[in-house]
Amino acid sequence: MSTLKTTLTGYTGYRGREGHYAFLLHRITGLGTVLFLVIHIIDIALVYLSPKGFLDVVALYQTTLFGIGEIALVFCVFFHGINGLRIAYFDMFKPANWSIETERNSTRITLIATLILWLPATFFMARNILIHNYGLFGG
Ligand code: HEM
Ligand code: HEM
Helix, strand or coil: CHHHHHHHHHHHHCCCCHHHHHHHHHHHHHHHHHHHHHHHHHHHHHHHHCHHHHHHHHHHHCCHHHHHHHHHHHHHHHHHHHHHHHHHHHHHHCHHHCCHHHHHHHHHHHHHHHHHHHHHHHHHHHHHHHHHHHCCCCC
């Protein structure tokens, strides 16, 4: 219990700004993607185990709530991937450059690159939800 308390106060109390946020986001997006992957393995297995169940699951994924979840999943995968490459780059090629300043700059670049990939994907995914679930844009 005291370990949990230390973890929670450390997560929220530490004032590391960009480096701290990058660490937290990397952990949340990594765990979020793992959670998705577990569900995803079960849903794809249904094709074999229960084809009718698979169609039900696909129908569930078409609901607005799951659509929003998918948009969040795309953010998780992009951020985690790009930030993971950033960490690996510094670890392998520039270990002497791990400083607060480079951490802050490279985190900002990571976030911008994530947004450049994520926003267009969000546009198309959100548009699909509006077309298919709400009949907008001639849907
Ligand atoms: C482009 C692909 C990926 C890259 C480059 C990548 C990179 C990394 C790196 C470098 C770390 C260690 C971070 C550190 O030591 O500070 C890490 C941690 C982690 N990754 Fe990935 N990863 C990728 C894909 C994935 C996927 C697909 C999942 C989930 C299925 C995942 C789940 C995790 C988790 C749970 C952690 C531990 C987070 C933590 O300790 O805070 N990663 N990843
Ligand atoms: C909303 C996003 C996603 C959708 C709609 C989706 C859909 C699918 C579908 C339909 C299959 C079956 C492919 C086939 O065998 O014909 C599949 C397989 C698979 N997916 Fe996803 N997927 C998504 C995201 C992801 C993500 C983010 C990961 C990794 C973290 C992932 C990992 C896998 C793996 C490992 C397989 C099995 C490989 C294969 O059968 O080819 N998927 N996915």
